[in-house]
Amino acid sequence: MTRFIPFSKPCSDDEEISAVCDVIRSGWWTTGPAVFEFEKKVIEFLGDESLQAVALNSCTAALFLALKALGVGPGDVVAVPTVTYVATAHVVEWCGAELLLCDIDYDTLCISLESLKKYEHKNIKVVMPVHMAGLPCDMEPLMQYCRDRGIKVVEDAAHSFGAKDRGIQTGAIGDAGAFSFYATKVLACGEGxxxxxxNRELIERARKLSYFGIDKRAFERYTSKGTWYYEVEDLGYKFNMDSIHAALGIVQLKKQNMMLEKRTKIASYYDKNLPAEIVRPFRRDSVSHVWHLYPVKLPEGVDRDQVFLGLREKGIGTSVHFIPLHRHPYYSPRFVAEHFPNAEKNYASSLSLPLHAGMSIEDAEYVISSIRMVLGSV
Ligand SMILES: Cc1ncc(COP(=O)(O)O)c(C=O)c1O
Structure with a gap:
């Protein structure tokens, strides 16, 4: 069989399988005790009992409900970095608010405060920083800027579950934070x-909106002490997490430190051994990185697509994070690429190398030697 090192792969064993089987046997598959336990355990893991949590079927839902719970709607203005997954921007569009795209800091790939400041005249209601690749944004100056202007901060912490900026968990620095448990993420539930x-009120509003705006959850209606009556109090959605995904999350949470250790080991090996001309991901002393991704910058003049294809031929999966939003046909008519010089420069040379907890040092060495070979031939 030919060797293939996937770009990303969930890390699991029999424990995940039996946790899912337990839920199936329990007869309660939708939102219920496993989901509430997962919420509780995530708060314990984050180490801050003042936090409230609501488990949902995606980070996209979490970002959207955070905006809805903050009352974002037509006439409001929300700023997001142009280098992110489309989810961060689409949720603003779904609210009917005005979307502002900001450039990134070239080194960290996180939102540029300088770029945000250019929209000073815009009466921004919410800023959504993205902790790119698992590296926390420099939150202190951003929070200061936003607090001084009454701007709310919703952290897109899709990549950064467990990462800290100056000792504080990402997701818990702003007014709200959204984690992704999508299959490739540092904690994976498949979708979640x-x-x-x-802000307890914000979480309770989001919880109600996550289930049609109904005042009672199914679990409170269909169990032995439940009652059939419920009221729809708002135009809510169907974003609740089910027990099968929560069961996966509970097991993954127990392995979080082990998985992070493995990811960190591979990232450090890349750092030390990649060819000198490749620019490594930025590191900052005051943060802990969770290494969701390992995005490098290829040397100037090297054709990224040729490197991608060359590595694919050698059985190595890579990716690009991200195509800047202002380049997508849906958004491009509203934005001018020249306003995002750092995003453009990064996009030209960016390539994310395989990184997941199931990788061995031998795999990383194979990636490195293949890169040397491919760079020598393009
Ligand atoms: C930065 C960012 N935000 C949001 C999301 C959306 O996460 P989910 O797939 O859980 O909705 C992603 C997904 O990859 C992402 O990369």
Whole structure:
């Protein structure tokens, strides 16, 4: 069989399988005790009992509900970095608010405060920083800027579950934070997400909106002490997490430190051994990185697509994070690429190398030697 090192792969064993089987046997598959336990355990893991959490079926849902719970709607303005997954921007569009795209800091790939400041005249209601690749944004100056202007901060912490900036968990720095438990993420449920905040009212609003705006959850209606009556109090959605995904999350949470250790080991090996001309991901002393991704910058003049194809031929999966949003046909008519010089420069040379907890040092060495070979031939 030919060797293939996937770009990403969930890390699991029999424990995940038996946890899912337990839920199936329990007869309660939708939102219920496993989901509430997962929410509780995530808060314990984050180490801050003042946080509240609602488990959802995606980070996208968490971002959207955070905006809805903050009352974002037509006439409001929300700023996001142009280098992110489309989810961060689409949720703003779904609210009917005005979307502002900001450039990134070239080194960290996180939102550029300088770029945000250019929209000073715009009466921004919410900023959504993205902790790119698992590296926390420099949150202190951003929070200061936003607090001084009454701007709310919703952290897109899709990549950064467990990462800290100056000792504080990402997701718990702003007014609300959204985690992704999508299959490739540092904690994987297949699909899943969680919204966290210290604002109990915001979480309760999001919880109600996550299930049609109904005042009672199915679990409170269909169990032995349940009652059939419920009221629809708002135009809610169907974003609740089910027990099968939560069961996966509970097991993954127990392995979080082990999985992070493995990811960190591979990232450090890349750092030390990749060819000198490749620019490694940025590291900052005051943060802990969770290494969701390992995005490098290829040397100037090297054709990224040729490197991608060359590595694919050698059985190595890579990816690009991200095509800047202002380049997508849906968004491009509204934005001008020249306004995002750092995003453009990064996009030209960016390539994310395989990184997941199931990788061995031998795999990383194979990636490195293949890169040397491919760079020598393009
Ligand atoms: C930065 C960012 N935000 C949000 C999301 C959406 O996450 P989910 O797939 O859990 O909805 C992703 C998904 O990859 C992402 O990369």
């Amino acid at each position: 997400g969680m919204l966290v905040s210290r």
